Amino acid sequence: MTYIDEFPTEAKIIRWHWGVAFAALGIGGLFGLIQALFRTGYFRDALPITAAEYYTVLTAHGVLLALVFTTFFICGMFVWALTRSFDRELHDARIVWAGFASMLLGTVLATVAILNGFAPGLPFSDSSVLYTFYSPLKAHPAFYIGAALLIVGSWVVGADYFLTFREWRADNPDSRIPLQAFMVLTTWIMWYLATLGVAVEVVFFLIPWSFGWIETVDPLLTRSLFWFFGHPVVYFWLLPGYVAWYTILPKLAGGRLLSDPLARVVFVLFVLLSTPVGFHHQYVDPGISEGFKAIAMTNTMMLLLPSFLTAFTVVASMEYGARRRGGKGFLKWLRSLPWGDPAFAGMALAGLMFAAGGFSGMINAGMNINYLIHNTIWVPGHFHLTVGTAFALTAMATTYWLYPQLTGKQLQHRTLALIQPYLWFIGMTLMSNAMHRGGLAGIPRRTAEPIPDGAGAAVFDPVFGTVSEIQLQIAVGATLLTTSLALFLIVVTGTWLSRPRAGALRVNGDIPDALSGPEDSPRVLDNLTLWAAIAVLLVAIAYGFPLWSMVADGLLSPGSAPIPV
Amino acid sequence: MEIHRFEKLWLVAALLLIVAFIGTIVYGALGAGVAMVDDSGGTVDPDDPTASDNFREPGVYTTDDGDVEVYVIARQYLFSPGSTEPIQVPANTEVTFYVTSGDVTHGFNLAGTNVNTMVIPGQVAEITVEFDETGDHHIVCHEYCGVGHHDMRGTVDVVPQSQFEVSDE
Numbered sequence: 001m002t003y004i005d006e007f008p009t010e011a012k013i014i015r016w017h018w019g020v021a022f023a024a025l026g027i028g029g030l031f032g033l034i035q036a037l038f039r040t041g042y043f044r045d046a047l048p049i050t051a052a053e054y055y056t057v058l059t060a061h062g063v064l065l066a067l068v069f070t071t072f073f074i075c076g077m078f079v080w081a082l083t084r085s086f087d088r089e090l091h092d093a094r095i096v097w098a099g100f101a102s103m104l105l106g107t108v109l110a111t112v113a114i115l116n117g118f119a120p121g122l123p124f125s126d127s128s129v130l131y132t133f134y135s136p137l138k139a140h141p142a143f144y145i146g147a148a149l150l151i152v153g154s155w156v157v158g159a160d161y162f163l164t165f166r167e168w169r170a171d172n173p174d175s176r177i178p179l180q181a182f183m184v185l186t187t188w189i190m191w192y193l194a195t196l197g198v199a200v201e202v203v204f205f206l207i208p209w210s211f212g213w214i215e216t217v218d219p220l221l222t223r224s225l226f227w228f229f230g231h232p233v234v235y236f237w238l239l240p241g242y243v244a245w246y247t248i249l250p251k252l253a254g255g256r257l258l259s260d261p262l263a264r265v266v267f268v269l270f271v272l273l274s275t276p277v278g279f280h281h282q283y284v285d286p287g288i289s290e291g292f293k294a295i296a297m298t299n300t301m302m303l304l305l306p307s308f309l310t311a312f313t314v315v316a317s318m319e320y321g322a323r324r325r326g327g328k329g330f331l332k333w334l335r336s337l338p339w340g341d342p343a344f345a346g347m348a349l350a351g352l353m354f355a356a357g358g359f360s361g362m363i364n365a366g367m368n369i370n371y372l373i374h375n376t377i378w379v380p381g382h383f384h385l386t387v388g389t390a391f392a393l394t395a396m397a398t399t400y401w402l403y404p405q406l407t408g409k410q411l412q413h414r415t416l417a418l419i420q421p422y423l424w425f426i427g428m429t430l431m432s433n434a435m436h437r438g439g440l441a442g443i444p445r446r447t448a449e450p451i452p453d454g455a456g457a458a459v460f461d462p463v464f465g466t467v468s469e470i471q472l473q474i475a476v477g478a479t480l481l482t483t484s485l486a487l488f489l490i491v492v493t494g495t496w497l498s499r500p501r502a503g504a505l506r507v508n509g510d511i512p513d514a515l516s517g518p519e520d521s522p523r524v525l526d527n528l529t530l531w532a533a534i535a536v537l538l539v540a541i542a543y544g545f546p547l548w549s550m551v552a553d554g555l556l557s558p559g560s561a562p563i564p565v
Numbered sequence: 566m567e568i569h570r571f572e573k574l575w576l577v578a579a580l581l582l583i584v585a586f587i588g589t590i591v592y593g594a595l596g597a598g599v600a601m602v603d604d605s606g607g608t609v610d611p612d613d614p615t616a617s618d619n620f621r622e623p624g625v626y627t628t629d630d631g632d633v634e635v636y637v638i639a640r641q642y643l644f645s646p647g648s649t650e651p652i653q654v655p656a657n658t659e660v661t662f663y664v665t666s667g668d669v670t671h672g673f674n675l676a677g678t679n680v681n682t683m684v685i686p687g688q689v690a691e692i693t694v695e696f697d698e699t700g701d702h703h704i705v706c707h708e709y710c711g712v713g714h715h716d717m718r719g720t721v722d723v724v725p726q727s728q729f730e731v732s733d734e
Contacts, residue, residue, distance in 0.1 A: 003640075051712075052712035058709075066577050067594060135670075136611075136670075136686060136709070137709075137710070171689075218687065219684050247708035259572075262572070283601060284602045284681055284683050285683045286602055286688040287606075287608070287688040290594075297590060302583060304582070304583050304586075305579055309575075309576065365586075366586065367590050367601060368594065368597075369603075372679050372681070374707075375672050375674065375679050375681070375707035391594075438621065440658050441677060442709040444678040444705050445707070449713045449715035449716075458674050460677065549604075558610060558687025561629075563669050563711075565712070
């Protein structure tokens with residue numbers, strides 16, 4: 001049976017979440033193109049923005065894509081993963097709707113506040129503080145309230161996941177948690193823990209401060225609370241990608257997952273290690289001792305392990321599928337994979353780019369080599385491979401496969417859908433390699449005008465290539481990426497507006513069991529309370545002393561009064 | 566729990582790689598002497614950094630042992646010194662930059678080098694380097710600091726020791 005026939009309420013919930021996600025994706029993506037064409041100097045004069053408004057565009061791009069698109073997409077996708085694998089409805093759909101409403105309200109408030117940056121007629125005031133909103137640069141309170149509502153809404157959605165789990169557990173006291181449900185629940189444990197940092201930052205400090213109820217905040221403390229959340233959030237983006245790679249991709253390749261137990265181990269490692277690493281974003285922050293940075297660095301490096309394990313399992317599962325489809329040879333089996341299936345192609349290419357992103361991430365994690373690339377354009381080069389491809393392209397590929405099952409409609413414009421991931425891959429290859437190389441030459445991120453007037457390219461000296469060639473690749477890459485994004489939106493919109501067709505869908509939602517099932521793994525892996533407790537302990541060790549040293553000299557000092565944008 | 570032998574090999578190789586990465590960082594810290602920006606610079610009042618004992622009037626100073634200390638305050642959208650007049654420092658001499666902010670969060674990066682630190686209100690970033698070669702370095706403010714962020718820049722001139730003139734004592 002198709003998902004929509006079995007779970008009509010849940011299918012509707014997911015469609016609404018994805019509707020908001022894709023609207024944010026469209027607007028945020030367009031802003032990305034404007035940015036790229038502006039800062040590289042192409043069409044700079046033709047674009048309807050000023051250098052000051054560039055930062056409004058940049059704020060909207062970051063917030064709409066990294067926070068809104070991701071969170072809505074994930075909340076929706078996990079409703080599918082949870083109910084499908086438990087084979088039962090949500091505990092109470094109204095709870096998820098309440099969370100959705102909170103997230104939507106938050107998104108609208110924050111977006112209006114941001115757009116005020118180039119439309120002062122809108123309510124609120126200029127909130128171009130970028131998605132990291134470092135104090136003491138101050139946004140309108142609506143921006144912070146919007147961020148808080150988005151986070152709290154996701155907590156409420158997650159609460160229904162756990163209530164559904166409790167209900168399932170009561171009926172199945174001795175069963176192993178199904179793999180997808182296990183992945184959803186572990187991801188959300190990590191999310192609850194991680195979002196505590198940003199929630200405290202926004203609710204206890206930035207909101208009262210932006211209203212003027214408290215005079216100052218400590219910029220170092222608030223940014224540390226942000227990064228408490230700011231790194232695990234990347235695993236919040238990544239893990240749904242892993243859910244797709246572990247459970248959907250092997251099936252699309254024609255086989256099945258090799259090992260259920262190792263998939264569980266990987267997710268447990270992420271629960272434990274995702275959060276006590278945030279200081280690796282603050283390697284060059286004054287006010288934090290070297291020892292605390294070294295602890296974060298070690299944890300970060302250990303996080304490579306679950307990703308290496310994933311690389312093995314995903315590639316091995318694809319090979320297994322290819323050989324079942326008749327693939328032979330040492331590498332020739334690669335040709336037997338269904339490269340003509342947009343869902344498969346998208347996920348496989350996303351996985352490949354994630355490998356490249358993983359390697360540039362190791363450079364970021366290297367405490368001393370980070371000096372060379374910190375806050376250069378290398379960094380967005382890195383995260384456009386991770387959140388911008390490993391997550392975003394996997395999400396689009398998942399949509400090609402799952403959206404028909406949520407609507408009962410065949411995927412429309414299949415040719416466009418097939419071109420889309422390849423175009424994304426080419427566009428991202430151009431843009432990302434250029435950004436990495438530009439960063440090595442010291443070209444900064446987050447700037448409307450990286451090359452000083454009249455100074456030519458002399459201040460930045462790439463190891464190979466030239467600054468103008470780098471700029472050209474970024475502009476062309478961004479154009480291809482936006483085109484690819486438009487294709488995705490055409491496919492989804494076309495499918496949405498098409499009529500349900502009689503007869504079977506081209507796709508089905510069956511997911512074969514793993515070759516090595518959960519019965520091969522120790523039951524302790526399913527002890528979510530235990531892993532949550534250890535995760536809290538590790539966070540207390542990594543963050544207890546440094547946060548204490550920041551607040552010991554006064555919670556709000558050294559304090560800064562708000563400075564409006 | 567059964568793990569395929571290829572996967573065991575992969576696991577061991579991945580762990581070795583991780584240990585090797587951590588090893589490079591330990592070597593960088595202990596062998597090559599790459600120190601992290603840390604809390605050694607202390608804290609100041611963001612509204613008036615020079616009022617504090619651990620921050621001097623912005624400028625270039627020499628110490629009794631012949632080392633050079635540079636105190637820089639970053640404000641929207643100037644480095645003082647650095648923007649209106651270049652910071653002049655001698656080559657082959659230990660130079661310590663003390664950088665703080667008088668308003669919002671900024672960045673301080675000499676393009677193409679590993680002199681790179683965040684500039685956070687209330688905190689003093691302390692970073693010690695030695696320039697092997699003479700020449701100019703472009704100071705980039707690499708953290709968004711407001712609508713004029715892209716105009717915030719400056720210059721560090723590295724001159725031969727013989728041409729270095731002490732501007733402050």
